[in-house]
Amino acid sequence: MRVLGFVRRSASTPIILALLVALVTIVANSAGDASLRRIVVGAVVNMIAVIGIYLFIGLTGVFSFGQLAFMAIGAYATAIFTVPVATKRALFSAMPEWLADINLPFIPGILAGALVAAVVAFLLSFPMARMQPLSAGLATLAILVAVYTVAGNWTAVTNGSKGMSAIPTNTTMPVALIAVILVIIAVWIFQQSGLGLRIRATREDAVAARAIGIKVGRERGIAFVASAFVMGLAGGLYAQLQGTLSPDAFFLNQTFLLIAMLVVGGLNSLTGAVIGTILITAFRRVLQVIEAGVDIGPLEIPGRPGLTEVGIGIALLVVLALRSSGLTRGTEVSWDSLVRFGKRLTRRGTPSAAPTAAADPESVAGLAAAERTTPETATAEAVIEPERTPGA
Amino acid sequence: MLAVTDLVVRYGQTTALHGVSFAVNRGEVVALVGPNGAGKTTALKAIVGLVTPASGSIEFDGATIVKHKPENLLRRGISLVPEGRHIFASLTVVENLALGAATRADRRAAKKDVAAFLDRFPALGRRRRSQAGKLSGGEQQQLAIARALIAQPELLMLDEPSLGLAPLVVDQIFGVVSELRDAGTTVLLVEQNATRAVELADRSYVLRTGEIVLEGDSQTVLNHEDFLASYLGVAAGAPGAPVASGVPAASGEVTA
Amino acid sequence: MNGFLQGVVDALALGSLYAIFALGIALIFSVLKMINFAHSELVTIGAFVLILLADVPLIIRILILVVVVVGAAVLMERVAFRPVRGAGQTTMLITSFAVSYLLQNAAILIFGPDLRSGSVWSVLNESFMLGPVRILNLNALTIVLTLVLLVALTLFLRKTSIGLQMRAAAEDFTTARLVGVKANRIIAVAFGISGLLAAIASFLLTAQTGVVTNTIGVQVVLMAFVATILGGMGSLSGAVIGAFVLGAVSVILQQLLPLELRPFRDAFLFAAVFVVLVVRPGGLIVTRASRARV
Numbered sequence: 001m002r003v004l005g006f007v008r009r010s011a012s013t014p015i016i017l018a019l020l021v022a023l024v025t026i027v028a029n030s031a032g033d034a035s036l037r038r039i040v041v042g043a044v045v046n047m048i049a050v051i052g053i054y055l056f057i058g059l060t061g062v063f064s065f066g067q068l069a070f071m072a073i074g075a076y077a078t079a080i081f082t083v084p085v086a087t088k089r090a091l092f093s094a095m096p097e098w099l100a101d102i103n104l105p106f107i108p109g110i111l112a113g114a115l116v117a118a119v120v121a122f123l124l125s126f127p128m129a130r131m132q133p134l135s136a137g138l139a140t141l142a143i144l145v146a147v148y149t150v151a152g153n154w155t156a157v158t159n160g161s162k163g164m165s166a167i168p169t170n171t172t173m174p175v176a177l178i179a180v181i182l183v184i185i186a187v188w189i190f191q192q193s194g195l196g197l198r199i200r201a202t203r204e205d206a207v208a209a210r211a212i213g214i215k216v217g218r219e220r221g222i223a224f225v226a227s228a229f230v231m232g233l234a235g236g237l238y239a240q241l242q243g244t245l246s247p248d249a250f251f252l253n254q255t256f257l258l259i260a261m262l263v264v265g266g267l268n269s270l271t272g273a274v275i276g277t278i279l280i281t282a283f284r285r286v287l288q289v290i291e292a293g294v295d296i297g298p299l300e301i302p303g304r305p306g307l308t309e310v311g312i313g314i315a316l317l318v319v320l321a322l323r324s325s326g327l328t329r330g331t332e333v334s335w336d337s338l339v340r341f342g343k344r345l346t347r348r349g350t351p352s353a354a355p356t357a358a359a360d361p362e363s364v365a366g367l368a369a370a371e372r373t374t375p376e377t378a379t380a381e382a383v384i385e386p387e388r389t390p391g392a
Numbered sequence: 393m394l395a396v397t398d399l400v401v402r403y404g405q406t407t408a409l410h411g412v413s414f415a416v417n418r419g420e421v422v423a424l425v426g427p428n429g430a431g432k433t434t435a436l437k438a439i440v441g442l443v444t445p446a447s448g449s450i451e452f453d454g455a456t457i458v459k460h461k462p463e464n465l466l467r468r469g470i471s472l473v474p475e476g477r478h479i480f481a482s483l484t485v486v487e488n489l490a491l492g493a494a495t496r497a498d499r500r501a502a503k504k505d506v507a508a509f510l511d512r513f514p515a516l517g518r519r520r521r522s523q524a525g526k527l528s529g530g531e532q533q534q535l536a537i538a539r540a541l542i543a544q545p546e547l548l549m550l551d552e553p554s555l556g557l558a559p560l561v562v563d564q565i566f567g568v569v570s571e572l573r574d575a576g577t578t579v580l581l582v583e584q585n586a587t588r589a590v591e592l593a594d595r596s597y598v599l600r601t602g603e604i605v606l607e608g609d610s611q612t613v614l615n616h617e618d619f620l621a622s623y624l625g626v627a628a629g630a631p632g633a634p635v636a637s638g639v640p641a642a643s644g645e646v647t648a
Numbered sequence: 649m650n651g652f653l654q655g656v657v658d659a660l661a662l663g664s665l666y667a668i669f670a671l672g673i674a675l676i677f678s679v680l681k682m683i684n685f686a687h688s689e690l691v692t693i694g695a696f697v698l699i700l701l702a703d704v705p706l707i708i709r710i711l712i713l714v715v716v717v718v719g720a721a722v723l724m725e726r727v728a729f730r731p732v733r734g735a736g737q738t739t740m741l742i743t744s745f746a747v748s749y750l751l752q753n754a755a756i757l758i759f760g761p762d763l764r765s766g767s768v769w770s771v772l773n774e775s776f777m778l779g780p781v782r783i784l785n786l787n788a789l790t791i792v793l794t795l796v797l798l799v800a801l802t803l804f805l806r807k808t809s810i811g812l813q814m815r816a817a818a819e820d821f822t823t824a825r826l827v828g829v830k831a832n833r834i835i836a837v838a839f840g841i842s843g844l845l846a847a848i849a850s851f852l853l854t855a856q857t858g859v860v861t862n863t864i865g866v867q868v869v870l871m872a873f874v875a876t877i878l879g880g881m882g883s884l885s886g887a888v889i890g891a892f893v894l895g896a897v898s899v900i901l902q903q904l905l906p907l908e909l910r911p912f913r914d915a916f917l918f919a920a921v922f923v924v925l926v927v928r929p930g931g932l933i934v935t936r937a938s939r940a941r942v
Contacts, residue, residue, distance in 0.1 A: 063738045065745075127926035134737065138683070138877050139925050142918035145870060153911035168753075252866070256749045263742055306756030313750030317743065321731035324739040440826060466828040478823040480816050485793050494809050495828035539827060 012335035014188040017274050017314040021047070024278055025157045037173065040242075045237045048183050049082035052230030055187055057262070059196065060220045061203035062133045066140025067231050069147035071115040072250035074232025075239040076151060078113030079164045082106065082240070085266040087166050089193040094156040094366045110236035117232025119144060128224060129217030134296045134343055137242055144255065163246035164239070171241035175223040179237060187270055190226065199223050203268075248311065253309075257284075260316045266326025272332045278327065280312065287311040393418045393578060394470075394547055399448035401434050406432040409548060409601045411448065413532035416547065421569070421579045423492075423593035423610070430599040432582045433475055436551050439473045440465050450545070467495055471545035475552045477536045481525025485516050485535060488524050492539035499564070502542070509538045530561030541577075548572065549580040566592060590614055650780045655899055661787035663895025664794035665852055667888045669872035670879070671801065673885035674846035677876065678818035679838045680733070682740040686724060687872070688865030689751035690843055693720050695860040696759065702766035703721060714847045722836055730832075755862035768855040790852050798888065799846070801841075805884075810837060870906025874921050880931025917929025 021044070028040045053067045080088075080095075081104040088100045104112055124143065128136050151158045158164065190196050199219045201209040206216050238246055257280070265276020285310040319326065331337070394399045394416040401409040410429045416422045425431055431596065439450055450458050457465060462472075470625045480488055489509055492519035492562070493502035510517035510593035513534050519527060523536055528630045533553055540548055554562040570592055572579055590596045604611055669687070676684045694717045701709050728747045732739050772786040804813040816824040817834045825831055853868060854860060872887075875894045878887025897920065901913050909916075924932070 050795075057738075062656055064742055124922075127922065131925055131929045133929075134881065135681075135877060135925050135929055138873060139922055141870075141873065144920050146915040146918040147920075149912060149915040153915075161726075233658065251750070256745060259742065259745070265849070267738070304757055305761055306753045309753035312755055313746050313753060316746045317728055317750065319745065320739055320743050321728075324732060324735040425730050460829070462822075462825040462829050463830045466826065472826050474823060474826060478820055480823070482819055483812070483815060487812055490809070491812060491824075491827050491829070494813060543828060565814075586884065619778075 002102055006386055008037060011188075013271065015187045016333050016335070016338070017184050021180055021184070021274060021278075022177060026171065028118070031175055032264055035077045041171060041173050041176050041241055042238075043277065043281040044173075044180050045171065045234055045241055046258060046281070047274065048176075048180050048232035048237065049231060050182075050258050050273045050278075051092065051183055051187055051270065051279045052227050052234055054136050054270060055230055056223050056271070057268075058197045058228035059191060059203060060223050061268075062220060063137035064140040065252075065259075066143040066147075067227055068250045068255045069140075070121055070228035070234035070248065071238070072151055073120055073228075074113040074117040074235030074303050075245055075250070076113075076158055076164065076235075077116040077232070078109050078236030079167045079239045079245055080157070081112050081164055082109035083164070084168075090123060092159050096156060099157065104141075105305045106168065106240065113236040113239075114229050114232030117235065118229040120226050121228030122221075125221035125224045129221050138306070142380075144251070151250070156244075158247070161247065163244055165244045167239050167243045167245070169240055169243045171237045176237060176241075179233065181188050182232070184270065184274070187230070191270065195219070195222065229312050255346070258314065260312055264319050264327055266328035266330055268325065268330035269332050270351045272326050272328040272330070274327060279327075282313075283315060284308055284312060285379065318321035328364075329384075343361055375382060393453060394436070394580070394594050395449075395451045397449045397451075398436065399438060399450065400446045401431075401443055402446045403439050403443075408602055409445075412599065412602070412604055413512065414604060414607070416578060416580050416595045418578055419576050420547075420595060421573045421593045422591040423579060423586075423596040424473060424481045424582045425582060425584070426599035427590050428584065429601070431602045432537075432599055433551055436472055436580075436582060436601070439549065440470060440518070448493045461480060466543060466545070469544075469546035470549065471540040472549045473536045473540045473553065475549060475555060477529075479524040479527075479535050479539070481523060481596055482526055483519045485522060485524055485527070486510075488535055488539050489516075489542055492542040497541055501616070505542050509542055526591055528561075529557050530564055533557065533561075533565055534568065537565075541572075547578045547580065549582070551582045551611050552584060554583065562588075587614070601622075650726060653779075653781045655903060657781055657783055657787065659896040659899040660786075660892070661790050661798065661895075662898055664790045665849070665868070666871055666875050666895050667794050668790075668797065668845055668849045668852070669868055670875040670891045671870070671884060672842035672849070673872055674879070674881075675842050675845070677881055678884065679814060679836050680729070680740070682729065682744060683735060683873065683876075683881075684842070685744040685869075686728075686747040686751060686753065687742075687846060688863075689748050690717055690721055690724075690846035691753075691850040691853060691865030691869065692751070692860070692862060693717055693902035694847050695854045695864050696749075696755065698761075698768050698851065698854045699764050699766040699860040702768075704881055705818040705927070706769055710851070711852065717847035717850065718843035720841050721839045721846065725836060730835075733835075747897075752866075759832040761862070763859050763861040767858060767937050768851065771854045786852065786855050793848060795853070797845070801884070804841075810834070810889035814838060825863070838893045839914055846910035860878070874918065877931055878921055878924055883931070886931055907923050 010382070025040055026043060029037050032040070034176055041045040051070070052071070053064070056062070056064055071129055080099060083091075083103075085103050086103060088095055105189055128139060142247065152161045182288055191200065198214050199208070199222065201212075201214055202216045202219050209219075210216055235250070238249070242249075261280040262273055263276070264280055265274065266272025272376060291307040323329070397413045398411045399409050399413070400407065400411055400548065403532045406538045412435060414422070414424065414432065414435075424435065426432055434443065438445050439457070439458070439606065441460050441464075445458060448458075452470060453466075457468070457470075460468075480491070483491070485508065495508055496502040498543060510520055516527075516533050516535055516538060520529070524532065527535060537548075537550070537553065553569070566588060569579065569581060573594075575593065581589050581593060586598075590610050590613055593610050594637055595608065596606075596610050598605050598613065606616055608616070657760030659707060667693070672690075673684055673687050676687070691888065694713050697713045697716050700710060704712070729740065730742055732743045769911070772789060773784070775782050775784045775789075777783070798866060803811075805815055813824065813829045814837065816827070817829055817831070823888055824834075844905060849868075850865070857864065857918065871882065872891070873893060875890035876887045876892060877890070881886070894917070898917065901916055902910065905913060
């Protein structure tokens, strides 16, 4: 019983999230054809990246545009480590000897790639710690552009704009699924630990955190490095999924997509990262089908490139305007919150509502509302709040 | 003129004001005093529309002003001098005053008034071209009050005008307020420096932890045994010596 | 010596172009504390107007350009930014990122992904000699326009009532409202001006490239971000100084870097910015408003 109590109190979140991800992945995987299966694995890799972004932005509250730079580093490093030596000699003749001679198996290759990303982040974390949050956010943009430029031009190592190819493809569905579940568990432990608590304290109130002896810059730096490691991991898996790499895969468009996932789910919770990825991936798939052109009976809608991206942009803007803290409003799903939510549903007597929390946005909203401690009446001053006409 | 009824304001879960009522009549100086955290500033912010009350009504000249925007309330005649002065440090003294006059319909008269205020507050007149951030604390407070007055408000609200100023400068500021009183300006004065504020005011309200605990004309409030108790947290019936000693000293200086 | 003078002119022209971009971003930041990513899309909209209407007489085209871009800027504020104004810096930042992405892809949706080309004003591509230095008309126009804009903007901020209100709002928005500054109007005016700057920027940029794509604004706006950070967020003069420093450094790097390193110029630039931020976290010019936010 004591174990069950512990699970309910402290470990239900990662278990629920892991089950949810496994369920969605397996269902989607078995329902579709080969191309859909590939999309599903890609989505799982994306989820790892979104969790990686969450690990920094969500826990520290400091915004970053640059986390994909570490995904790029992890991807390229993994590619270099895992392409067979002979292939490297043949395809990338300009690569330095010592680099071409490295050859690692799949998993060590990915971990080594993630480690490279973490080391780069570690070096960058010292100057980052000196900056104000807003400057730091823009500095990360500088990192992104710098890495993009280097990846596109450093022909000797990255093969420049032509990109890498002939990367072994070992990222299968089970591999990706196990990876994401491990990441969810690890991140949960990290954020519940004393260290994670200190990092979250700096998010809530940096001045107060400093006053109780928390080294704000240092804690943010740790989150930055941890985030880079997870991003690197996602990058390595991505390289091993695609088999080819080009710098464009890690630039502003992809950054936007992943940030949209995180923001829609809710910047400040792991649950938000997971749910946001699922929702946006599904939404994006629907848009892509429409973009390719659909026939509804006699009505024929021609394909329009750009439609998917416009749809996602609008969706994100709507969420930002109506619910800027995301669907989860910064709360984590837990056994208790599910139970409370279930009770509310039965009391309301709406059997038509979806039974699982993550299946549709409305239920997540209800869940979050049940969990939320701050009442709706909160009316702290909004300095330049828009129009408030009487009776509006 | 101003009637606040059953005002409730919450910040998240904490309730800052639990149903507070008070009123200011035309031509009156009313003091709203109380210890730190009593909710004085919150009440002012609610009046000018910087926070939205959870319930209760705020009426100005008989019309409700809840949910109005601060910039429009100024146009209706309510001007707040915020706590901590908040002059625009990078703008010059004249520019600060010109901002105060920017809402007035009659540009030429407003311009004349800027000049008149520079005469009325000689300290400001001497430094009219300096950046306001370079003024002393007392000069900044004078500038903040002048900036509010130049908009010709019907009701002037002062939030802690003496906060953080040296005693001599506090005397000056209270001198300005008493001049305003003598000129018939309607003033709502919020102060931690309770005794002096109450002495200066026609009527007073004592606010404590979000509730009005005492109200009445100033003599009554000053002599009430709860006054010190609610303000300093001293038990009722404690020696009233601080009041007695405070009265002559303060009243002597006000006219100076 | 001539090479040096030529370099100076090039640096001034590039810095001027960056400055016009950077001013638009810094102006919005100063009143709203928001970095407007979508400034690049205002420029893109302008570029589409110029290229798609290449047959329309120049004067009319410029009029349409200004009306459309200023209108787009004001509309953008009204539709996308006003609803999130009270929601915090991060939300506003993400919103501007989202607007930028949305408009970039809307351009693909409407005009297709292909590059379009057209001539803006062929006179600008000719050049004249000033002593020993050959100056492109476009560069001369860029430098002159920037000077005019700087003077005009300074006069506007110093001498007009609305300019004064804007400066007050930039320093302390709450207090500005307490003295009667209308928040919505000031912000709308700021967006209108930034739209005007974007329109001018798109004219100069398109005259130079002669083509338009859905991301034409992005590259230069990234540089303008760097300029505003370099100069110190929220300071208009800082943004201008940052822009000229950036223009100069770009030209110097282009001249001095060995051939094989030139493709990495931007990486060096961004690394340099990173270093500046480490040494002076507030940028070259630290404003009171940005200091208060530490």
